[in-house]
Amino acid sequence: MNEVIVIGGGPGGYTAALRASQLGKKVTLIEKKQLGGTCLNVGCIPTKSLLDSSHTWAKSKELFYKNEDADVPWETIFSRKEKTVQQLRKGIESLLKAGKINVIEGIASLDGDMRVIVNENKDLSLTADNIILATGSKPALPPITGIELPGVLTSDEIHSLEKLPKSLSIIGGGVIGIEFANIFAELGVKVHVIEAADRILSNMDKDISSQLKECLEKMGVEFSLNKKVIQIVKDSSNQLKIDLAGVESIKSEKVLVAVGREAVFDPLMLEKNGIIVEQGKxxxxxxxxxxxxxxxxxxxxSTSLMLAHVAMAEGKVAVEHVLGLSPNPVVYDYVPKCVYTHPEAASVGLTAEEARSRGFNIEEGVFPIRANGRALIxxxxAGFIKVITDKSLGRLLGVHLLSPHATEFIAQATIALQLEATADELISMIYPHPSFVEGIQEAALTINHGAIHLPLVRN
Structure with a gap:
């Protein structure tokens, strides 16, 4: 008998399996497709590879040869992405093998009494003391007429594009849509983003939303905000035409539907087994x-915060709880949220609006990236660093970054929040120079008009 069965081999699932193996448990991992899940195969990793390549291409053109007619090396970019994915997938396979984890390829479902069957085959049934469900998510498809037309792609399918389109419309201005807008705009594709809300990245700091939109517009991205998609049709020239509420319509060669993701658990037969599902989770x-x-x-x-690093943390919590180790639950306020655009966006903690809604009397310090030496190098x-503190105690409540390398140095802010650091403690540290991270200190200093690299303000 297995001590732990994990269903799903994405970041959460393989992390849980490896942690259980480290702690001496006999583990079986069941995965229906490819190890690594959405993140590795059609999400975080390939998208960030494309972003790195697109930025390298755009910067090289700007700095060195400025040839507007140069052909984008799409085959090389595509091949680099695929090699990265394959190398990391082999790495996961090696880790699971080294952990002596029994990996089974197939579709798992629950059959009561802690029993799991694979591929609806009663002959292949497993039992366990504990079962961890890590079945992931899939692209959400809104009820739009014409969404099934050839050339209308999900965020999974767009990773199979073997030819760069001349134009692309993106339905959805969240993280997925905005990252793809950045990729294709830097590669010279005409991009138009359609968003139902009044701003992009609506769950992030408002200044990040507005300034990143400006950065993308400078790349050539067009936006239609506060717009509802009515239908998608093929026109007489074989273009895809998106009709919006009112009289506006947008034409493009391809359409990306990126309105979010939804949980996958249909094969598990949850209701039959009595497992409660609420609001799709x-x-x-x-x-x-x-x-x-x-x-x-x-x-x-199971979580509303669909991030690979959240799944990994939750996997460790689940396994350690199985073993009675009293793990610390995930504190979702302290989870960094990252967007790998150019510049990058990253946030941890509360926005100003969230802090005020919780009763805090806040102070904000903002340092513009244009005053940072590393940024000019x-x-x-473009961008800024913002810190939000509780006015009475000086305690750090949130940090919001729009900056190159923001997804790296947001980790320092995450540590500071977890340790309940104050603005004074951020200020008292010595930071490397020149660096982007020293902007966190400067942002904290601006609360009392003490930033060194901004014009002097006398109290």
């Missing part, structure tokens, strides 16, 4: 337990 407690003893759920199928002066 498996209901869990702080330790990732479902309502059935011994069954846990982690990652996209790299030729990327």
């Amino acid at each position: 498996i209901k869990v407690d702080h330790y990732q337990r479902t309502n059935l003893p011994g069954i846990y759920a982690i990652g996209d199928c 790299e030729g990327e002066p």
